[in-house]
Amino acid sequence: MAAVVMDGKALAAKIKGDVRLQVEGMERRPGLAVVLVGEDPAALSYEAGKQRDCRQCGIYYDTFRLPGEVSQEELAEVIQSLNDREDIDGILLLLPLPRHLDQRRAVLAIRADKDVDCVHPANMGDLVLGMDSLRPCTPAGVMRLLEEYQIDPGGRRCVVVGRSNIVGKPQAMLLLQKHGTVTVCHTRTSDLAAECRQADILVAAAGRPGLITGDMVKEGAAVIDVSINPDGQGGLCGDVDFAAAAEHAAFITPVPGGVGPVTRAMLMENTLRAALRHGKR
Numbered sequence: 001m002a003a004v005v006m007d008g009k010a011l012a013a014k015i016k017g018d019v020r021l022q023v024e025g026m027e028r029r030p031g032l033a034v035v036l037v038g039e040d041p042a043a044l045s046y047e048a049g050k051q052r053d054c055r056q057c058g059i060y061y062d063t064f065r066l067p068g069e070v071s072q073e074e075l076a077e078v079i080q081s082l083n084d085r086e087d088i089d090g091i092l093l094l095l096p097l098p099r100h101l102d103q104r105r106a107v108l109a110i111r112a113d114k115d116v117d118c119v120h121p122a123n124m125g126d127l128v129l130g131m132d133s134l135r136p137c138t139p140a141g142v143m144r145l146l147e148e149y150q151i152d153p154g155g156r157r158c159v160v161v162g163r164s165n166i167v168g169k170p171q172a173m174l175l176l177q178k179h180g181t182v183t184v185c186h187t188r189t190s191d192l193a194a195e196c197r198q199a200d201i202l203v204a205a206a207g208r209p210g211l212i213t214g215d216m217v218k219e220g221a222a223v224i225d226v227s228i229n230p231d232g233q234g235g236l237c238g239d240v241d242f243a244a245a246a247e248h249a250a251f252i253t254p255v256p257g258g259v260g261p262v263t264r265a266m267l268m269e270n271t272l273r274a275a276l277r278h279g280k281r
């Protein structure tokens with residue numbers, strides 16, 4: 001079977017185009033602030049990407065680069081000042097924070113209605129309760145990809161590999177909301193291959209290159225590879241053996257160019273949603 005390769009770049013361009021169009025029609029434009037602690041090169045490049053995305057969408061952007069040795073109180077003050085600013089609708093605090101900082105306290109300091117990355121327990125709680133809330137960008141991006149390719153989780157077996165707070169757990173909740181029958185696998189799962197072989201929709205988010213081999217993919221499945229791993233040759237790869245899995249799957253995402261770009265676009269959409277909720281028109 002020749003799998004359809006799901007084009008995350010094209011979908012991201014479409015989502016960002018729609019956001020831009022809406023923003024252009026608004027009197028007060030949405031605003032995003034990114035807070036970055038320390039000088040991690042990966043975080044700096046990630047932050048530059050957000051700035052580019054905002055520029056493309058017409059979203060106001062502000063960035064706060066704090067020194068690695070910033071105190072909890074100083075960080076809280078920056079977050080509070082952003083909570084109070086009307087031009088800022090979304091606050092993205094880049095995680096993880098340096099070890100001397102209490103990450104939970106920092107996250108709790110973000111106003112839930114500005115938590116565009118959905119890390120605040122109030123938004124995670126709403127997600128579990130099935131309330132309309134800001135949704136975490138990566139799992140929401142996976143749902144958008146499924147929707148784009150008209151893959152309905154309703155009544156299908158969905159297997160999520162990974163149970164992190166930012167990907168696996170919220171992914172399971174979103175699939176459940178769409179009436180999927182969801183299994184979550186992790187490092188203690190006794191027979192991962194057997195679980196995966198049951199999946200009509202398989203979401204891999206373990207961060208382990210080569211974990212999902214071709215024989216773990218059910219004929220006709222949709223295989224969504226969330227992971228972004230260094231491939232050892234200066235490039236990136238996911239968890240799935242793409243070529244082998246594509247022989248069995250009906251749909252498959254590439255890495256790069258699959259979930260990643262859609263995740264970035266979802267942050268723009270969340271910032272717009274937050275602005276609309278703040279009454280900006």
Ligand code: NAD
Nearest residue numbers: 138162163164167186187205206207226227228259260263
């Ligand atoms: P994490 O390390 O916090 O969690 C990984 C999860 O996978 C854990 O729950 C663990 O139990 C499970 N796991 C690990 N090895 C396993 C194995 N051998 N068998 C079964 N389960 C196993 O990682 P994360 O933050 O959830 O990220 C996962 C991957 O997704 C990473 O590669 C990360 O770079 C990527 N990611 C991509 C995006 C995106 O936009 N595409 C966003 C966030 C994370």
